[in-house]
Amino acid sequence: MDRPLKASDSVPSTVTFAYNHTAEPRCIAIRSTDSVAGTFEAAYDADGAVASETLSGGFVMTQEKSPTGDATSRTFAKASDGTIVLSDHVSHSAAGRR
Numbered sequence: 398m399d400r401p402l403k404a405s406d407s408v409p410s411t412v413t414f415a416y417n418h419t420a421e422p423r424c425i426a427i428r429s430t431d432s433v434a435g436t437f438e439a440a441y442d443a444d445g446a447v448a449s450e451t452l453s454g455g456f457v458m459t460q461e462k463s464p465t466g467d468a469t470s471r472t473f474a475k476a477s478d479g480t481i482v483l484s485d486h487v488s489h490s491a492a493g494r495r
Contacts, residue, residue: 400424408433451476 435453
């Protein structure tokens with residue numbers, strides 16, 4: 398399978414990708430570990446878009462989409478107790494305007 402396992406940049410930092418074919422059989426990375434920024438773990442919806450992500454620093458991001466696939470809300474909360482620290486919502490008109 399042709400998928401990245403490790404990437405480097407000029408910072409210098411290294412990002413290592415992890416895959417779990419039982420949890421995510423579409424060969425999408427479920428975890429990335431950046432040598433500078435920390436570890437990020439994602440869960441995907443049926444369309445392969447990120448539905449939630451555990452972020453470095455003890456936060457969780459959840460995302461909701463409209464029936465057309467547009468992101469409509471994102472919520473960031475503390476992983477320890479679920480306290481919401483940031484929430485944003487956007488609505489679209491029938492013409493697709495925000």
